[in-house]
Amino acid sequence: MALLDLQRRFQAGLMAGDLSAIAPLVRRPAGLAVHSHAARAMLVEGLADNFAKTLGWLGGDAFTELALAYIAITPSDSWTLADYGSDFPDYLRRRLPDDPEVAELAALDWALRTAFNAADPEPARWAQAQAIDWEGLRLKLAPGATLLAFATNADAIWAAIPAGPVTPVQAPGWVLVWRDRLDPRFRRTQGGEGDLLAAVASGQRFGAACDASGASSHAIGGWLRDWLSAGLVVPRA
Numbered sequence: 001m002a003l004l005d006l007q008r009r010f011q012a013g014l015m016a017g018d019l020s021a022i023a024p025l026v027r028r029p030a031g032l033a034v035h036s037h038a039a040r041a042m043l044v045e046g047l048a049d050n051f052a053k054t055l056g057w058l059g060g061d062a063f064t065e066l067a068l069a070y071i072a073i074t075p076s077d078s079w080t081l082a083d084y085g086s087d088f089p090d091y092l093r094r095r096l097p098d099d100p101e102v103a104e105l106a107a108l109d110w111a112l113r114t115a116f117n118a119a120d121p122e123p124a125r126w127a128q129a130q131a132i133d134w135e136g137l138r139l140k141l142a143p144g145a146t147l148l149a150f151a152t153n154a155d156a157i158w159a160a161i162p163a164g165p166v167t168p169v170q171a172p173g174w175v176l177v178w179r180d181r182l183d184p185r186f187r188r189t190q191g192g193e194g195d196l197l198a199a200v201a202s203g204q205r206f207g208a209a210c211d212a213s214g215a216s217s218h219a220i221g222g223w224l225r226d227w228l229s230a231g232l233v234v235p236r237a
Contacts, residue, residue: 015040015043015071015072015075016072040068040071042081043067043081044067044068044071046082046085047063047067047070047071047084047085048063048067049081050082050084050085050088050109050110050113051063051085051088051106051109051110052109053108053109053161054092054102054105054106054109056161056162057101057102057105057157058102066091066095069095070085070088070091074087074091082113082117085110086110088110089107090103099168100151100152100154101152101153104148104150104151104154104155105154105157105158107148107154108148108154108155108175108177108186109158111146111148111177111186112177112184112186114144114146114177115144115145115146115177115178115184115185116179116184117144118143118144118145118179119143119144122231124227124229124231124233124234126234126235127228134206134207135206135207135208136205136206136207137206137207138203138204138205138235138236139200139206139233139234139235140201140203140233140234140235140236141232141233141234142231142232142233142234144178144179145176145177145178145179145232145233146176146177146178147175147201148174148175149172149198150171150172150173150174150175150188151171151172152168152171153166153168153171154168154175155175155188156171173194174188174189174194174195174197174198175187175188175189176188176189176197176232178230178231178232180230191215192213192214192215193215193219193223195213196209196210196213196215196220197223197227197232197233199212199213200233201233203236
């Protein structure tokens with residue numbers, strides 16, 4: 001058996017807790033249970049830290065069950081647990097299609113963690129240049145900023161944990177996540193701001209996106225000032 005194949009089989013069995021699959025691969029299998037438990041517990045702890053509000057909503061037992069199932073098919077590929085779980089929200093969306101608020105809570109947890117770990121936001125000095133072609137300008141979200149499309153009121157649920165329960169309801173809209181100095185923040189966009197920001201962030205030219213939005217120039221000007229003040233958007237290279 002090639003070494004790489006052996007390593008992959010060993011890792012898969014270890015993360016799935018399937019000792020029968022990996023016992024024949026080692027000389028002394030007696031200690032495999034301890035090793036498997038420790039490795040899986042470490043990853044569950046990492047997910048619990050990265051998705052603290054999701055844990056608070058689901059409860060420890062339900063979260064651990066989902067985390068272990070995720071770990072069994074998603075080995076860590078980073079030296080730090082802070083990077084583990086990037087697709088955990090998508091996994092929860094597939095596993096819990098009737099409870100969309102769970103995946104959205106996880107997406108918000110991850111976006112806030114990403115914002116915290118991102119490079120320091122910089123003032124948008126580029127926007128002060130006199131020769132900017134705003135009509136043709138293409139923008140993107142700055143590192144650490146995320147725009148989440150929500151179907152529920154998961155942002156309100158997140159803010160209420162653990163003080164009090166909020167009933168999940170349908171509440172389609174955009175939730176913007178960014179870092180303000182050292183503090184990750186989020187807010188639900190109002191009016192057509194989220195649609196315009198999504199269009200701009202997708203690479204549409206700023207002028208065309210504004211025209212298609214149907215928003216007033218006054219509203220667009222206010223949104224743009226907010227984006228630039230928070231360092232949310234930067235020009236595409």
